[in-house]
Amino acid sequence: xxxxxxxxxxxxxxxxxxxxxxxxxxxxxxxxxxxxxxxxxxxxxxxxxxxxxxxxxxxxxxxxxxxxxxxxxxxxxxxxxxxxxxxxxxxxxxxxxxxxxxxxxxxxxxx
Amino acid sequence: xxxxxxxxxxxxxxxxxxxxxxxxxxxxxxxxxxxxxxxxxxxxxxxxxxxxxxxxxxxxxxxxxxxxxxxxxxxxxxxxxxxxxxxxxxxxxxxxxxxxxxxxxxxxxxxxx
Numbered sequence: 001x002x003x004x005x006x007x008x009x010x011x012x013x014x015x016x017x018x019x020x021x022x023x024x025x026x027x028x029x030x031x032x033x034x035x036x037x038x039x040x041x042x043x044x045x046x047x048x049x050x051x052x053x054x055x056x057x058x059x060x061x062x063x064x065x066x067x068x069x070x071x072x073x074x075x076x077x078x079x080x081x082x083x084x085x086x087x088x089x090x091x092x093x094x095x096x097x098x099x100x101x102x103x104x105x106x107x108x109x110x111x
Numbered sequence: 112x113x114x115x116x117x118x119x120x121x122x123x124x125x126x127x128x129x130x131x132x133x134x135x136x137x138x139x140x141x142x143x144x145x146x147x148x149x150x151x152x153x154x155x156x157x158x159x160x161x162x163x164x165x166x167x168x169x170x171x172x173x174x175x176x177x178x179x180x181x182x183x184x185x186x187x188x189x190x191x192x193x194x195x196x197x198x199x200x201x202x203x204x205x206x207x208x209x210x211x212x213x214x215x216x217x218x219x220x221x222x223x224x
Contacts, residue, residue: 034211088154092211
């Protein structure tokens, strides 16, 4: 069974701080890694994807991938109350493989 | 703007009823998916389709069937609804070979009494 593990939280950070969200996965064959944001009562929305080891930055968001450690993370700089949501990590082996989701980490940004 | 539309946001059905959940996407995506989302269990894949008239079982297909007669439309069918199928159902679509860049519909919350 391929697994994707996330701490459920809630993770509370003050406004303006860096939020760090972590995810580990069990399948060493995994090739593609995704972060989705889900506001309460809404559907998930893709915010970042990363395919290679290292960092990928997009605005205030940075995705970090370490395949050797089977670890992917999402950093949110200058956190805003509007970033308060559940963040889902998703992994697949590439191509037409199914995506496996973690159960999500709830982030609360305190004004 | 890309769009995945699910026909019903909220449904209440009785045990044993047949339930149809419809999903339409306007992005000409090849791949379509049905997930259910439950607290503590996350998103679980029910069925998916890579092409018209093709379907593949996901992780939890029992009690469900699907239909894809047209590229833009993917239907989820509960032949005989049961209370343990009370859930949020999410349709999604993607283009091409990378099935991780999913566009989700708004979801259909089904309650089975």
